[in-house]
Amino acid sequence: MPATTGMKGGGYYDANSREQRSASDSFLPWLEAAIADLPAPTESQSSWNVLDMGSSEGANAIYTMNRVVAALRQHTDLPVWALFDDLPTNDFNQLFLNLFPDQTPALTAPDVYTAAIGGSAFGRLVPPRTLHVATTFNAIGFFENKPQTQLPHFVLAMQPNPRAPREGVAVTPEELQPFQQQAHQDLCEFYSARAAELVPGGKLLVQVFGRNENHSTGHGICDVLSDALLDFVEADLLPQTFYEDFLFPAYYRSTQELAAPIEQIPELASAFRIEHLADINAPVPFNDEFARSGDRKAWAKSYTGFLRAFTEPVLAAALPAELVAEQIVDKIYQRIEQLLADNPERYEFHFISIAALLTRL
Numbered sequence: 001m002p003a004t005t006g007m008k009g010g011g012y013y014d015a016n017s018r019e020q021r022s023a024s025d026s027f028l029p030w031l032e033a034a035i036a037d038l039p040a041p042t043e044s045q046s047s048w049n050v051l052d053m054g055s056s057e058g059a060n061a062i063y064t065m066n067r068v069v070a071a072l073r074q075h076t077d078l079p080v081w082a083l084f085d086d087l088p089t090n091d092f093n094q095l096f097l098n099l100f101p102d103q104t105p106a107l108t109a110p111d112v113y114t115a116a117i118g119g120s121a122f123g124r125l126v127p128p129r130t131l132h133v134a135t136t137f138n139a140i141g142f143f144e145n146k147p148q149t150q151l152p153h154f155v156l157a158m159q160p161n162p163r164a165p166r167e168g169v170a171v172t173p174e175e176l177q178p179f180q181q182q183a184h185q186d187l188c189e190f191y192s193a194r195a196a197e198l199v200p201g202g203k204l205l206v207q208v209f210g211r212n213e214n215h216s217t218g219h220g221i222c223d224v225l226s227d228a229l230l231d232f233v234e235a236d237l238l239p240q241t242f243y244e245d246f247l248f249p250a251y252y253r254s255t256q257e258l259a260a261p262i263e264q265i266p267e268l269a270s271a272f273r274i275e276h277l278a279d280i281n282a283p284v285p286f287n288d289e290f291a292r293s294g295d296r297k298a299w300a301k302s303y304t305g306f307l308r309a310f311t312e313p314v315l316a317a318a319l320p321a322e323l324v325a326e327q328i329v330d331k332i333y334q335r336i337e338q339l340l341a342d343n344p345e346r347y348e349f350h351f352i353s354i355a356a357l358l359t360r361l
């Protein structure tokens, strides 16, 4: 079973994900330039097939798909299949509503056809050698399966942030190992599936939240989540065992980890050439607004909305049903917002966005 059921639906993710769009944006020019190098269409080719994986409710995915299609249209009039994939539990109704607002297509170029696919990006999604362009943004950091190992003294498979210490919060290198292995294995499966699906010369842009030598995207967000849960444990509102069992099922990779399968596994090394590999400290809209206004309450509100959009489904699924009925979820996010407003320095957030552009050989 996938480790997440997806984002908070009903338009909530769309309304609280400017940060993810900002993190993807810097890498789109790589793909736009690479599209000029796609092999010329074969005699029998009737379309360009583009797949985005982890599209969620679609606002950001449609924006990036429009950019990809516009780049294709500079070179060719062939019809385009715009395919959007996510986990079967995703809010696909919202995705289709976003694709056709007011009955007009949101993908504005002519001769573009849309379809959605339910399935994990760590497995096969389309028939062999049918894709020309594949993209994924802010998605493949979620584990395929929740690792069976416990991490009793933190909520994330990562060393806790030294800038936000708390007594009892700790992770040992030995505890981290199974998570690192699972993240590596997931990525090997992701690349193997795309190697089968892409045509020779096809392009794969992989972007995801990650870490560099200075910061991790997981810090700040998981520190405040951990602090709020521990506050509830200390106030006897949550059992200690809940904190010990709870894990936010994401892994924040370095660029080295993103490239490792291609560099280490002979079948993948012969399937892909790495054209670009980089990390950036992406602009974060709620931080920029805070820098302008100094309004810490507004910052805490936007930060909480951003965090809630991708953590609430996981948190709600892990909480005992009777506590969910008592609106504990709302209370936890209220606590998070309060902690953020009171301690902006402790929960500083940096979006380290990592990416690779690959060509299928």
Ligand SMILES: C[S@@+](CC[C@H](N)C(=O)[O-])C[C@H]1O[C@@H](n2cnc3c(N)ncnc32)[C@H](O)[C@@H]1O
Residues within 6 Å of the ligand: 002, 004, 005, 006, 007, 017, 020, 021, 024, 053, 054, 055, 056, 057, 060, 061, 085, 086, 087, 090, 119, 120, 121, 122, 136, 137, 138, 139, 140, 142, 143, 144, 310
């Ligand atoms: C943070 S959202 C990103 C949405 C959009 N790509 C963006 O950049 O704003 C992550 C999405 O990835 C999806 N996801 C997580 N694991 C996945 C998997 N194994 N296969 C496909 N989608 C997955 C989630 O359901 C969620 O909709």
